[in-house]
Amino acid sequence: MNNHIAVDIGASSGRLVLGRLVDGSLKLEELHRFRNGFSEQGGSCYWDIDALLQEILTGLHQAKLAGIHECTLGIDTWAVDYVLLDSEGKRISEVYAYRDRRTDGVMEEVGRLLPPEKVYAKTGIQQLSFNTLYQLYVHDRKELEAADQILLVPDYLYYRLSGRKMNEVTNASTTQLLNLAARDFDAELLEFLGLRREKFAPLTEPGEELGFITQELRVKHDLPECRLICVATHDTASAVLGAPVPEGRSSAYISSGTWSLLGVELDQPINDCRAMAANYTNEWGAYGTYRFLKNIMGLWLIQEVRRLDGSRHSFAELAEQAGACEGFRSLIPCNHPRFLNPDDMIREIRQACLESGQPVPQTPGELARCIFDSLALSYHTYLAELEGLTGRSIDMLQIVGGGANNELLCQLTADVTRREVLAGPSESTALGNLAVQMIGTGGLTGIQEARRVIARSVPVKSYLPRAVPGLETLLARWEQLQTAGN
Known part of the structure; x- marks a missing residue:
């Protein structure tokens, strides 16, 4: 298969980009572009996560109309923001945007209860007011208790397409909750937040196959048969992979x-x-x-x-x-x-x-x-x-x-x-996304070859x-x- 589609969503826009290997070079074609941004409702800032999912489906339908019947698909977005799901897999609440002011002063408050030096030694993640650690600390306690799963934004979009729940590691690390030594969520930090490890899905590495887009979505929206591959879902991680x-x-x-x-x-x-x-x-x-x-x-x-x-x-x-x-x-x-x-x-x-x-x-x-x-x-x-x-x-x-x-x-x-x-390249994020897909399907042998091809x-x-x-x-x-x- 030589049709690979990168879903690359940033804070201000998103697009679906088709990548193909042709005579040793990587050829790109933009299939669909759309706007993104948070909006303010009742004094809080939220993403329209349902609109983002719909834009992905629209772009894939356009790919089908363009003659693409089979492809792989990878998704990358920004980091730290999350979605709460109930036991039936339904979204509990709106998705907060990291620029929301609910975390103003929270980093300092947490720092008085949990030594920042200890957190940094565990996680290696810098102190930023919008880190997921601080967002979860101030999140409505009833909603957190009702949550069966906590997925980051790209994980949620993969879930809606495939039905599979996961936490991809490049994005999960930005939560300030992963322990560098244990290579998993830190038990002490989760206890501090009053959360069980089971509320987070298994950690997943870039390159792992996640199955196909559900038959229901394929029929309803007239989509190609898409094999989902877990890419580096943090857009910066994909951008670095795409830097030759x-x-x-x-x-x-x-x-x-x-x-x-x-x-x-x-x-x-x-x-x-x-x-x-x-x-x-x-x-x-x-x-x-x-x-x-x-x-x-x-x-x-x-x-x-x-x-x-x-x-x-x-x-x-x-x-x-x-x-x-x-x-x-x-x-x-x-x-x-x-x-x-x-x-x-x-x-x-x-x-x-x-x-x-x-x-x-x-x-x-x-x-x-x-x-x-x-x-x-x-x-x-x-x-x-x-x-x-x-x-x-x-x-x-x-x-x-x-x-x-x-x-x-x-x-x-x-x-x-x-x-x-x-x-x-200005398209480094899409290139890095596509590179992982091609490595995962055997089209490229590894990241070094991918970077040479990109160069x-x-x-x-x-x-x-x-x-x-x-x-x-x-x-x-x-x-x-x-x-x-x-």
């Missing part, structure tokens, strides 16, 4: 989308006190690896600016306008909690600049330039941390995902970090660093701003 790192180079990756995830792939976790102090995470990867990385606020900042501006300009137009503005005029500490989900991102950025005595960006171009400059400087800061924590000297950054298309941001990153930047299948652009006048002064100013922002 050049052999012989000491490199780090930035998976650039709504979030920017900067890190390296390791065979062993780093969960010592230094890594904890720097707030780096050890998310489980496919094939026994770990993604040692830093979460950076990412393109969410510009997505919100564009939305609040009425979407009058495309992202490419905003980048072009930013390029015409004075560089490094106004900067913001991107990872400050104030930018996680403010009522008005434009107002929040302007207020942050005002408070720090900087010029206040007014136009869309000035706002975009502020964001891109600040992201590039964030990459500089965290890359230096990464080198110190891993003991690696990194000579190249590979930017994958949607941010790889932003030429201004890629060049700024090369300039500020003083390293070559390889931009691409010759997609274009990658090199950005060499250019001189930045007064760079050392700029970096000193940036560090002062970061310190004040924290």
Whole structure:
């Protein structure tokens, strides 16, 4: 079989992508694209999980109309958010979005009851206010007691298609509930939450076959015969798999989308006190690896600016306008909690600049330039941390995902970090999803071959660093701003 479909759903959009191996190259075709986003109801933020399932079915029906009668299928989405099922497998409640403010202050509250150092030593997962640990801590107790199973979002979508319940490891690790040593949910953390291990389905590794889409769905929606394969369901895990790192180079990756995830792939976790102090995470990867990385606020900042501006300009137009503005005029500490989900991102950025005595960006171009400059400087800061924590000297950054298309941001990153930047593939998440499917069905022998195939299948652009006048002064100013922002 040479028809493989990746369902790739991010925080702002989703798509179904067909992948085929043709003459040693991986050919992609987008079958269906749709919007995604959380909505506010009664003061809380929720995902429309039923709409996402319907979009998958719509895309598969379109695949059938295009002549695809048999295929494999893999699903990846964002992390940490979950679905509660009752004993009949029905959803108990709406699905909270991780940007919901119900967890404000909860991380600190839990930290007073459960030493953060102990949790990090067990799990290796960074302290983020929206981690599943904190979401479950504040979830309605009656709903949790009524829950027979707790599935993460991609696990739930697989379940609705196949009837099989599982917790895939790359996404499950982000819950801050998996024990690195035991390779399972941590008994003490579950006891702290008042949850039994049986409420979570068995852990499943990428590459495992999950059966076929149910006959009922196939007939009702006129779908192809789809063999479901468990891929790396955390989109960042799939994106890293789809990054064709050049052999012989000491490199780090930035998976650039709504979030920017900067890190390296390791065979062993780093969960010592230094890594904890720097707030780096050890998310489980496919094939026994770990993604040692830093979460950076990412393109969410510009997505919100564009939305609040009425979407009058495309992202490419905003980048072009930013390029015409004075560089490094106004900067913001991107990872400050104030930018996680403010009522008005434009107002929040302007207020942050005002408070720090900087010029206040007014136009869309000035706002975009502020964001891109600040992201590039964030990459500089965290890359230096990464080198110190891993003991690696990194000579190249590979930017994958949607941010790889932003030429201004890629060049700024090369300039500020003083390293070559390889931009691409922008489709790394779908490529990594497809790679696991092809490995699982024998079309590829393993991840190394998959990455070689990806490298010759997609274009990658090199950005060499250019001189930045007064760079050392700029970096000193940036560090002062970061310190004040924290």
